[in-house]
Amino acid sequence: MGERTEVYAGCCDDDDGYRSGRTEEEEEEEDEGSGRARDGAGPGLESLTEMDEPPVSLGSGLEYDLWEGQFAFSGGAGHDCPALSPWDSPRDRNGNRADRIALNKACNHLSTKRAKILKLTELLIQVQMLQEQMSVLADNQNHSDERYTRARQENATLQASLKNSYENATSSIRVLMLEEQLREVELRAQEKLQDEERRHRELVARVDREKQLQVENCAIRLQTLELENASVREEAVRCRTQADKLRSEVLRLEEEQSRCEAALAALREELEIVREQERQQQQVSQANQQLIEELSQELERLRIEHKRTLEELEERGSGVSPTAHEQLRAKFTQLREENKRLQEAHDELQALLLTRSVEEGRNLLTGHQSLAAELEAMSQGE
The missing domain is CATH 1.10.287 (Helix Hairpins)
Structure with missing residues (x-):
């Protein structure tokens, strides 16, 4: 078995084996694609696009059909097997360094297997049968290309429909959110209006009470002032009467003073007479x-x-x-x-x-x- 063997590995059932043959950049792209899918672009659209790529030939010895799941050998025996991994994804053809490392690891594993295959010559018949199956796979390549093209078209259509659905859903959600916000704004405005009306009613009631109290105070003050005015008038009349009395009393006292002065003069004369008599x-x-x-x-x-x-x-x-x-x-x-x-x-x-x-x-x-x-x-x- 000295022929060069090429292996096409594209199994998509085992997710861990599928991810082991990808580079970090591809994993980041897939994470971004999954993030966009979670944001509303539709789940699994990017993965469908990546999985719908046609099978890649890794050499002239072995090919694998993604749709049929069968291997076929091509080319002669005795060639050295390149460093390829049986779980590499179709993106390994980009020639990245990480892909090469993964392929080298896979090829080392296949080299050990080849030593065992060389010892088992009885498996040659099975290898030939596999070659026949590879020919069948080659025939099915065209069908897979057509299916791939159809799947891409369906994927594009699905993406468009999902995008429209997402936009419609986003618009509906936005409309619902706006309606909810509008209801909340209306409720807040109504509550605020009720609070303002209640506050204004309380303010008006308080102003009315203060005005009533002020009117009562003014009425009491007016009555007090009227009583004080009446008492002041009575006091003025009394003071005027007392002034008249005092004026007449002053006149009387002046007359009495004059009379007393005359009596005093007479008494002085009498005193002189009495003193003389004494x-x-x-x-x-x-x-x-x-x-x-x-x-x-x-x-x-x-x-x-x-x-x-x-x-x-x-x-x-x-x-x-x-x-x-x-x-x-x-x-x-x-x-x-x-x-x-x-x-x-x-x-x-x-x-x-x-x-x-x-x-x-x-x-x-x-x-x-x-x-x-x-x-x-x-x-x-x-």
Whole structure:
């Protein structure tokens, strides 16, 4: 088995084997394609496009049909097998480095298998049968191309329809979202309007209450001011009446002052007269007092003489005649009566002087204006 063998591997049932022969760039493209499919472009459209590529020949020895799942060998034996993997995808023909590494790994595995195939010559018949199957696969290549073209067209149609459906669905969803937003906006506007109406009603009610309270306060203030005005008017009338009374009282007091001044002048004249009379009475009293003292001295002298006379008479005894004795007794009685009369006159003069002094003091104190007030007025006037 020294012929060169080419293997076409395109199995799409095992996803892990299919992904092991792809590069990182292809995996990123597939991830982006799957992301776009999840965004609404339709699931599996990019994978259908990649899987619908025609089978690629990896050499002149072996080919594999994606649709029939059969192998066919072509070319002679004894050639070295290239480094190919049985699970490589149709994208390995791009010649990327990662693909080459994967193909080398796969070819190493096939080299070990070839050693076993060389030892088993009895499998040659089966290889020939596989070659016949490969010829059948070559015949089916045209059918697969037609199916691939038809699948691409159907895929394009499906993509267009899915795109339209996605656009329609997106438009419908957008319309529904806009309607929902519109309903929410209407609800919020209605709630806001209700809140504003409630707030305005509360504000109007509060303003009405404040206005009512202000009106009541103004009414109470007006009543208070009216009462104060009435009281002020009454007070003004009373003050006017009191002023008239005070004015008349002032006039009366002025007249009374004039009358009092005249009375004061008269009282001053009377005071001078009374003082003069008092001075005269004092002189008379002093004269009476002097007379009383003289009479008292005379009485005392007569008493002493009478006593001395009695003593002389007693000493003389019967030498005095009864006639002289009677005369002396009569003279003594006369002197006693005169002394008594003088004593009574003295007492009467003392009582009269005291009475006149008391009456003058009472007149000065109980008069229209007392002497102390008169003296005070005179000092203030002076």
